Amino acid sequence: MKYFEKVLIANRGEIAIRIMRGCRELDIETVAIYSTPDKNSLHVKYADESFCVGEAHPSRSYLNMERIVDIAHKSGAEAVHPGYGFLAENHHFAYLCEAEGITFIGPSGKTIEAMGSKLGSKHMMEDAGVPVLPYTPDGVTSIDSAKAIAADIGYPVIVKASAGGGGIGMHIVENEAELEEAISKSMRIAESAFGDATVFIEKYLVKPRHIEFQILCDRHGNRIHLYDRECSIQRRHQKLVEEAPCPIMTPELREKMAASALTVAKESDYTNAGTVEFLYADGEYYFMEMNTRLQVEHTVTEMITGMDLVRQQIAIAADEELHLSQEDIAIRGHAIECRINAEDPLNNFTADPGKIVRYRSPGGPGIRVDSGIHMGYTIPAHYDSMISKLCAHYTTRTAAINR
Numbered sequence: 271m272k273y274f275e276k277v278l279i280a281n282r283g284e285i286a287i288r289i290m291r292g293c294r295e296l297d298i299e300t301v302a303i304y305s306t307p308d309k310n311s312l313h314v315k316y317a318d319e320s321f322c323v324g325e326a327h328p329s330r331s332y333l334n335m336e337r338i339v340d341i342a343h344k345s346g347a348e349a350v351h352p353g354y355g356f357l358a359e360n361h362h363f364a365y366l367c368e369a370e371g372i373t374f375i376g377p378s379g380k381t382i383e384a385m386g387s388k389l390g391s392k393h394m395m396e397d398a399g400v401p402v403l404p405y406t407p408d409g410v411t412s413i414d415s416a417k418a419i420a421a422d423i424g425y426p427v428i429v430k431a432s433a434g435g436g437g438i439g440m441h442i443v444e445n446e447a448e449l450e451e452a453i454s455k456s457m458r459i460a461e462s463a464f465g466d467a468t469v470f471i472e473k474y475l476v477k478p479r480h481i482e483f484q485i486l487c488d489r490h491g492n493r494i495h496l497y498d499r500e501c502s503i504q505r506r507h508q509k510l511v512e513e514a515p516c517p518i519m520t521p522e523l524r525e526k527m528a529a530s531a532l533t534v535a536k537e538s539d540y541t542n543a544g545t546v547e548f549l550y551a552d553g554e555y556y557f558m559e560m561n562t563r564l565q566v567e568h569t570v571t572e573m574i575t576g577m578d579l580v581r582q583q584i585a586i587a588a589d590e591e592l593h594l595s596q597e598d599i600a601i602r603g604h605a606i607e608c609r610i611n612a613e614d615p616l617n618n619f620t621a622d623p624g625k626i627v628r629y630r631s632p633g634g635p636g637i638r639v640d641s642g643i644h645m646g647y648t649i650p651a652h653y654d655s656m657i658s659k660l661c662a663h664y665t666t667r668t669a670a671i672n673r
Contacts, residue, residue, distance in 0.1 A: 273588035274298050274349045274373070278342045279317070280363075281353030282332060283642035284658060285564075286313035289351050292580030301345045303338060305331035307650040312642045319345060326652045332356045335363045339370050349373035349587060351580075355654065358563040359386060359435070375587040376542050377562050385538050385560045389432040389470055395557045398537045400530045403549070403556045405472040410457075413450050420449055420471055428474040429453055431460035435559075437507025438463050442474055478551040480504070480558075481516050483531035484571045486582055487540045492592040495528045496571050496579075497601055501547075505619065512567035513606040514574050517667055527555055534560055543568070543583050566609070566659065569640060573605035573663040604667040610641075610658035612649045621655040624648065636663040636673055 277293050278301040279286045290300045290313065302317030307326045314320045321341045324331035331337075333356055342350055350367055352358040352375070364379035376382070385391045389409055396402050404423045409432060410416045420427045420443070429452045431439035439459040441452035453469060461467040484496040498519055503511040531546040534557065545561040568579045577599070586592070614622040629645040641658035643649070649657060662673040 271588075271590075272297060273584050273590070276301060276318075276345065276347045277349045277351055277375070277584070278303065278338070278345060278347035279313070279351050279353065280332070280338050280357055281351075281355070282308055282311065282313055282653065284640045284656075285353040285355075285566075287316050287642050288640050289353060289580055290316050292578060292584065295578075296581065296584060298584070301341070301347050303332070303341060305652070307652060312644060312647070321345065326650070328356065328652070335360070335366055338363075339366055339372065342367075342372050343370070347372070349375055349584075351375040351583070352563065354563050354566055359561070361386060373587050375583050376564075377538075377540055377544065381538050381540055382562045385540075385562050387432055388430060388434065388559055389468065391538070391560060392557070394537055395534060398533050400533055400537075400557045401555060403473045403475070406470045409468045409470045410453055413453065416453060416471060417446055417449060420446065423471065423473050426474040426476065427471050429456040429469055429471055431456055431464060431466070432468040432470055433464035433466040434460060439469065440507060443471075475549055475551045478502075478549040479516070479518065480509075480547065481519075481527065481550050481555065482545050482547040482561075482565075483528060484565070484568070484579075485531055485535050485540070485544050485546060486579075486586070486592060487535050487542065487544070488586050488592045489541050489589055490591045493532050493535050493540075494592065494594060494596045494599060495531055496575050496577060496599055498524060498527065499567055499570060501567065509567065509609065511606065511608050512570055513604065513667070513670075514567075514570040515601055515604070523555070530555075530557065542586050543579050566656070567607050569638060569659060569661050570605035570607050570663075573638065573661060574601050574603055575599055576602065603663055603665045604670040605661055605663040606667075606670050607659055607661045609656050610660060611655040612657050613655050621651070623651040623655075632660055634673075636670075637661070638663070 276299040299318040302320040303323040357363040361379045361383035364374045367374040429441045439456045456469045457467045480501045487493045498516045499514040500516040501512045534546045547558045548555045613619045625648045638661040664670040
C-alpha cells in the first residue's frame with residue numbers, strides 16, 4: 271500500500287533529509303521548502319521538487335505557516351511532516367493543516383496544545399497517577415504567594431515558563447532573596463519567546479538523570495513503547511549526547527516508567543510518535559514533559575530496536591494500524607549519539623557559522639551519520655548550530671563507546 275503520493279517536509283538540514291529518505295523508500299515523492307540562504311542546501315537537492323518559502327529569518331520562512339500550506343497546495347502534497355523544531359510542536363500549524371485538508375504527520379492539534387502547556391500537562395498526569403515533582407498548580411500569581419509556595423516546596427526551586435521548551439525562561443533559585451528577580455526574568459522571556467508570560471515554580475533536582483521513553487500510538491487505540499533513552503549529558507539545558515537504552519535501567523524501573531509513559535499517551539489521546547520525558551533521582555522518577563514530535567535522538571532508538579520511526583509515523587498518519595505488539599519489540603545492543611554543532615569552544619561554545627573547507631564523513635560497521643552538510647557548504651548564521659549527528663551501535667555500551 272502506498273500511504274501518500276507526495277509529502278512536504280516543513281524543515282531543513284539533516285532532519286529534512288532523514289524524512290526524505292524514509293519517503294523515498296516508500297516510493298513517496300518529496301517537496302522541500304527553503305529560505306533564501308538555504309537555496310543550495312543538500313535537502314533542497316535531495317527532494318523531488320523544492321520551493322522558496324521566504325527570507326532568512328525563520329518568521330519569514332520556516333515559521334511562515336500560511337506560506338507553507340500554500341506551497342503544499344500548489345505542489346499537490348497531501349501531507350506535511352514537520353520534523354523537529356520550527357513548527358513541529360505548534361498546535362496552530364497542526365490545526366491549520368487539518369482545516370486545509372492536509373494530513374499533519376504527527377499528533378492532533380488538540381493533543382499538541384494540551385501537552386504544550388507544562389502546567390496543564392502536569393495537572394493531567396497528576397490526576398492520572400503519574401508521579402510529578404511538587405509545583406505551583408496555578409502558576410505564579412503574586413510574589414508573596416510564590417515565596418510561601420517555594421518555602422513549602424523547599425529550596426532549591428526552578429522557575430519555568432508554562433509554554434516554554436529547550437530551557438528557555440528557566441531560572442534556578444537557591445534562596446528566597448533570588449526568587450523575585452528570577453520570576454520577573456522568566457516572565458519577560460516567556461512573554462517574548464512564547465507570547466505567554468505564565469510561569470510556575472517546581473522543585474529543583476540538583477543532579478537528576480534525564481530519562482525518556484519513545485512511544486508509538488495509532489488511531490485505533492494501540493500503544494507501544496520502544497524502550498528508554500538517557501539524555502543527561504547537556505549544556506545550557508540542551509542535549510549533547512544521548513544513548514539507548516539507559517545504562518542504569520533495571521527491569522523493575524523500566525516496567526514502572528514504561529507504564530507511566532503509556533498512561534501519558536492514553537490520557538493525552540496521543541497518536542503517532544512521541545517522547546515522554548522524566549527526571550530520575552534517588553530511586554524515584556517524575557514526569558517532566560511530553561515532546562509531541564520526532565526527537566533529534568530518535569536515531570539511537572532505531573538502532574537498538576531495528577524500527578524505522580519515520581516510516582511508522584507516515585503509516586500511522588495514513589490511518590494504518592500498528593502491526594506490532596509490545597512483545598515484538600526487543601533491545602538489541604547499545605547505541606550512542608553525539609550531536610555535532612558548529613560552535614567555538616574557545617568562546618563559550620557560541621555558534622560559529624561559516625564555510626566547511628574540509629570534511630570527511632565517518633563510516634564503518636555500526637556507524638550512522640545523519641547530516642545535511644558537505645565540503646564547501648556554508649553553514650548559515652540564522653538557524654540552530656547543530657549540523658550533524660554521529661551514532662555508534664554495538665553489542666554492549668562499552669563496545670559502542672569504543673566504536
